[in-house]
Amino acid sequence: MADHGSHSALVHADPATHDLDELLVELAGRTASGYLFGGLTASRTRRLHIADGVFEGGLSGVAFMADAPGGLRLVSRVTQGCQPLGPTRRVTGADGNVALQLDGQPALPLLLAELGISLQRPQQAMAALRATLVGLTDGEDTALARGGQFGIDTRVRHLIGLDPAREGIAIAEHLQTGQQLAFCRRDVAAARRDLVRICAEIRDELAPDDAPGAEGARILGALYVSCSGRGGPHFGAPSAEAQIVQHALGDVPLVGFFAAGEIAHHHLYGYTGVLTVFATA
Incomplete structure (x- = not known):
């Protein structure tokens, strides 16, 4: 072209x-x-x-x-x-499509704390996790626009699994350290x-x-x-x-x-x- x-x-x-x-x-x-x-x-x-x-x-x-x-x-x-549920965090540890650390902390406990859920109550946890998506932004781009909305550079991806052994979360995209990540939900x-x-x-x-x-x-x-x-x-x-x-x-x-x-x-x-x-x- x-x-x-x-x-x-x-x-x-x-x-x-x-x-x-x-x-x-x-x-x-x-x-x-x-x-x-x-x-x-x-x-x-x-x-x-x-x-x-x-x-x-x-x-x-x-x-x-x-x-x-x-x-x-x-x-x-x-x-x-989609509307962000909390702050934007930096991916500081990843393996393929699994986020292991966010801002230097284990990713799975951060997700559970942000959603206010526990894996000890699996039915409640699964309902909340199914409704949760992930907003990804490359490291040098702007994650949030005015009013706390996602900016044009943010791509929303599905949360596809948990890795309790490594305290990680699996996302439907190959991850790189330095990317920005925010948990979100659809909001009419x-x-x-x-x-x-x-x-x-x-x-x-x-x-x-x-x-x-x-x-x-x-x-x-x-x-x-x-x-x-x-x-x-x-x-x-x-x-x-x-x-x-x-x-x-x-x-x-x-x-x-x-x-x-x-x-x-x-x-x-x-x-x-x-x-x-x-x-x-």
């Missing part, structure tokens, strides 16, 4: 694709902006995507040129759907607030500057990719997210899809929404 002047790309991917995280980083590096947006195919049966045919596996999508006719402008934001009110926030940010970015006679960019259309774990059942009404976006952006063409994982920048997210607006330059 770099040879053809691609600025960014809309990407669809099969979640079973081998080394998908690495492929997204490589693909983003071939665009001028380093920005991808899209999602993973979601289905109750076969996971298919369409690119001049019907395929399983791999990636497909559309690249957008940096010098598109008419001066097309693209503005994109990620909205988070926080998700609504954050969706409204990114819509306002996009409007502000496209608004005219203070120069006399300046005109703001005109929105031509928008694409919204939402996690399949969000949507009507989570927000409490059918098309609730689309209605929030439509109310914020006005009467503009809006399309989208539910995904089994959301793509933005070079990251793979979970329980998020990715809103991309196409506007005049």
Whole structure:
């Protein structure tokens, strides 16, 4: 794509694709902006995507040129759907996908203390653990945004097991020391607030500057990719997210899809929404 002047790309991917995280980083590096947006195919049966045919596996999508006719402008934001339960901690010991130490302390006792549970009461503990997720942020990135919400660099991952012998916790991602970690849960009110926030940010970015006679960019259309774990059942009404976006952006063409994982920048997210607006330059 770099040879053809691609600025960014809309990407669809099969979640079973081998080394998908690495492929997204490589693909983003071939665009001028380093920005991808899209999602993973979601289905109750076969996971298919369409690119001049019907395929399983791999990636497909559309690249957008940096010098598109008419001066097309693209503005994109990620909205988070989870609320941190406590402070952000540094991963100071890890083995594969098992966090052994956080801030120099055993990870499992910290998790149990933060949730207020004990493994001596397994039914209560399992119910709390099933509802708990993990927000991961690379060491140099910002974990929390204003208001204590996760920032754009945080990826939410599932807690997939405990390692009592080593006092560790297993997470659905390969861990590295230096990463930041915060335990979290899905939160409808926080998700609504954050969706409204990114819509306002996009409007502000496209608004005219203070120069006399300046005109703001005109929105031509928008694409919204939402996690399949969000949507009507989570927000409490059918098309609730689309209605929030439509109310914020006005009467503009809006399309989208539910995904089994959301793509933005070079990251793979979970329980998020990715809103991309196409506007005049």
